Amino acid sequence: MLISLVVPCFHEADIVRRFHSHVAREIAPLAPTAEFEFVYVDDGSRDATLDHLREIAATDPRVRYVSFSRNFGKESAMLAGLRHADGDAVVIMDADLQHPPELIERMITLHSQGHDQVVARRTRAGDRVTRTLTARAYYRLVNRLVDVELVDGVGDFRLLSRRAVDAVLELTEYNRFSKGLFAWIGFPTATFSYENLVREQGRSKWTFGKLLNYGLDGVLSFNNKPLRAALYLGLLLLGCAMAYTAWIVGDALVNGVETPGYVTLLVAVTALSGVQMVMLGVVGEYVGRIYYETKRRPHFLVSETNTSPRPAPGASPYPGDSLDSLGESVARTTPAA
Structure with a gap:
């Protein structure tokens, strides 16, 4: 042999x-x-x-x-x-x-x-x-x-x-x-x-950065669950936004319109922007892999x-x-x- x-x-x-x-x-x-x-x-x-x-x-x-x-x-x-x-x-x-x-x-x-x-x-x-x-x-x-x-x-x-x-x-x-x-x-x-x-x-030769990238490869190479998680998170945020809208409308009808707080607005915008960037990064990783595969190098x-x-x-x-x-x-x- x-x-x-x-x-x-x-x-x-x-x-x-x-x-x-x-x-x-x-x-x-x-x-x-x-x-x-x-x-x-x-x-x-x-x-x-x-x-x-x-x-x-x-x-x-x-x-x-x-x-x-x-x-x-x-x-x-x-x-x-x-x-x-x-x-x-x-x-x-x-x-x-x-x-x-x-x-x-x-x-x-x-x-x-x-x-x-x-x-x-x-x-x-x-x-x-x-x-x-x-x-x-x-x-x-x-x-x-x-x-x-x-x-x-x-x-x-x-x-x-x-x-x-x-x-x-x-x-x-x-x-x-x-x-x-x-x-x-x-x-x-x-x-x-x-x-x-x-x-x-x-x-x-394995630096911390290389180990981190290798770990991400392991997560992304054999599943699409991060994409599914992005969908679920988007639905969750949509549900929270609808519930918050309903609460604001109900409070305005009962107590009248009050001036909203800027802190709440800024926190919400910043948090949602961060979530969007993370989800775009996840989608981008999968799209990038498709891009390299189609090159056939x-x-x-x-x-x-x-x-x-x-x-x-x-x-x-x-x-x-x-x-x-x-x-x-x-x-x-x-x-x-």
Whole structure:
């Protein structure tokens, strides 16, 4: 059985060699039962990450790499890795060694028992209390909204069978939220927990702003309940306005007309304006997603690679598209050995 290890990289020059050596050492005992290939995806790094990948590929024939023309984000990097992976099963893991390579053997064992997805769920041991509480509150909220179940601690570190990979590749939307996509495709899934590890080198690329945007993607990608909430809120405000109007008219008929207070008027106008802006923002987010989908742009552009993608599992979603419809419409070059 061929196992593909898909590894997105962004500014990992300080650790990618150590990562490769560590993983190669861990999978060596598995050689009698499985073959391995490495699929590294350089997400437009501006450091020496690509240079290291070239050198690793020159010394290890199992290594394949894809380099983007610019930074397209981790979602695009994972998509590119899945498209270039030839394995009967694919393991997605980060290059910072926070995903323990020692767990690959356990994943393969669970996969051999009939599971199409084997998910490693990290504990929150060692995390800041504020981050733990925020994450728990987010998952409780998002699971009340989205159409799939998202589990706290479950990320991209997982094994996917070939049919699970092909199912993910058939989902061609531009705005991708992989946690939701993995949950949406279903298939038999096994989950186990592992203790979170400290990043060995460098800093996390996930700033507060990126985490916030990623969280919003999770809320908006798998439901239309915010739009339904806007409708319900509009009906509620309309009912309140009609009741208030009836009260004002009745009070005027009984007690006569009095000069209304400006404070009440200003508060009402300001509050309703704020609600309208929020609702317009929600609608705008959905319209913006439709806008990006209709552009039919590729998910990423490849500037250099020593490999080629697998044929698409299904027909191209856009008539007239060629192989470049896989999200790689750019000339690909392979450097001389």
